[in-house]
Amino acid sequence: MHEFRFDPVQMPAGTEALRGSVRALIAKEVARGAITPSRNSWSTFDPEFSRKCGAHGYIGMRWPKQYGGQERSALERYVVTEEMLAGGAPVGAHWIADRQSGQQILRYGSERAKKSILPKIVAGTCYFSIGMSEPDSGSDLAAVRTRATKVDGGWNISGTKVWTSSAHRTHYLIALARTAPKAEDRHAGMTQFIVDLSQPGVSVRPIHNLYGGHDFNEVVFDGHFVADDMVMGEPGMGWKLVTSELAFERSGPDRFLSTYQFLLESIRAIGPEPDARSASEIGRFVAHLATLRRMSTSIAGMLERGAQPVVEAALVKDIGTALEREMPETFRHLLPTEPTLGAGTSYAELLGMTILSAPGFTLRGGTREILRGMIARGLGLR
Numbered sequence: 001m002h003e004f005r006f007d008p009v010q011m012p013a014g015t016e017a018l019r020g021s022v023r024a025l026i027a028k029e030v031a032r033g034a035i036t037p038s039r040n041s042w043s044t045f046d047p048e049f050s051r052k053c054g055a056h057g058y059i060g061m062r063w064p065k066q067y068g069g070q071e072r073s074a075l076e077r078y079v080v081t082e083e084m085l086a087g088g089a090p091v092g093a094h095w096i097a098d099r100q101s102g103q104q105i106l107r108y109g110s111e112r113a114k115k116s117i118l119p120k121i122v123a124g125t126c127y128f129s130i131g132m133s134e135p136d137s138g139s140d141l142a143a144v145r146t147r148a149t150k151v152d153g154g155w156n157i158s159g160t161k162v163w164t165s166s167a168h169r170t171h172y173l174i175a176l177a178r179t180a181p182k183a184e185d186r187h188a189g190m191t192q193f194i195v196d197l198s199q200p201g202v203s204v205r206p207i208h209n210l211y212g213g214h215d216f217n218e219v220v221f222d223g224h225f226v227a228d229d230m231v232m233g234e235p236g237m238g239w240k241l242v243t244s245e246l247a248f249e250r251s252g253p254d255r256f257l258s259t260y261q262f263l264l265e266s267i268r269a270i271g272p273e274p275d276a277r278s279a280s281e282i283g284r285f286v287a288h289l290a291t292l293r294r295m296s297t298s299i300a301g302m303l304e305r306g307a308q309p310v311v312e313a314a315l316v317k318d319i320g321t322a323l324e325r326e327m328p329e330t331f332r333h334l335l336p337t338e339p340t341l342g343a344g345t346s347y348a349e350l351l352g353m354t355i356l357s358a359p360g361f362t363l364r365g366g367t368r369e370i371l372r373g374m375i376a377r378g379l380g381l382r
Contacts, residue, residue, distance in 0.1 A: 004312065004378075006294060009301035015079045022083040025056060029089075037088025039261045039350055040357060042254045043215065045166060046090035047124075053091065054124025058084075059098045063106055067114055068122035074304035078253070078297060085257040092166065097121045100248040101128035101174055105194065108241055110229040113194055117172070129167040130249075131175030131195065131219060132242065135160055140370075141176065141242060142186045146221060148177040148193060154227040155179070157193065157201075160220050165364075167204045167217040172196055175221070176242060179235050190238030194230040201225060211341055211356055244308050249365050251299040251313035256292040256320030258361060259327045262354045263289075266331040269347050278334050285327065292320050311378035318371040321361040328354040 029035045029049065038044040053059050061077040063069025084091050102121045105113050120126035137143035146159025157177055167173060173195050180189030195202060201224030207216040232241055263285060270278050295316050302309040332339065332351060339352035362368045376382045 006298040026087040044090035045092040050093040050124035060122035067118035078300040082253040097128040108233040127170040129170045129173035131173040146177040157221040164217045187239040192232035193226045250317035314371040314374045324361040
């Protein structure tokens, strides 16, 4: 049975100065009108701001200097991440590459992949998408049907990925494909590949959401060729790589700070003298955020030590996104505001867009049903 432990961590010396530098950058960009604090900053795509983050050394912070990194700790990176999210900074362009794809390339990629891709990620000029989900498979990644067939010098990939965020404006994605027939062990025979979206044999088709926005895509492979040195790890290691990658994807502050700007504006709208119910709800949300931050920083400490806290990450993601989803439902009853559509900064528009986004919070990165199954197995309940 898995033992859940979220031990406290000690932030490294200098993190407060680092925190101050991030706040100063965001304040400067807001003051000159270059950015507007976003309600969901890690999905807000702004290549210019990503390049500025690269120039300040805020991307690939943990990576070796030979690939452009800073060789700083996971906890220092955590401080930068939470300040960007809390400040509403538009970090969506480089987010996936910095959070997980680049880290996976560093651990499992070839030397050519490291040298050709990682420095561009660090500079804030190279962006990634995630190629896991497929039509009709839901969150069951073991049901992957995209196939990669061995050919001279590499692999030909055919199949379809879906709900691929920002694939219409990223440069690469890491695709999970089946490289061997299904066996009794349904997690065997899968491999991850670094896919250059500019090359032949791959097309990106838009999926528009309820309000007409274009974040998601369908990515179709039709004999797309990937060279042998763009395979992640060894053929057949795909499931191991996916599970380690999801620990990075599910445990960070993005899993409970997506609605942070909405929370701040809701508190401001309620005013300095909230009634008893409003005060109770605000206090509950703040207490939950503090608890989630303790859990999330603890996982950052585990990652720093080289651990793979997959089950702990699933727990943080489940609790965190449930809280994000609850916030707009609670505040729309506390504030007499009619939600409206639009990308403006009024509270009515902020409420409306947050309500529309909320159903996706508990879906992206693994549905709550899948996550709770993982947690149950970790507790020895199934």
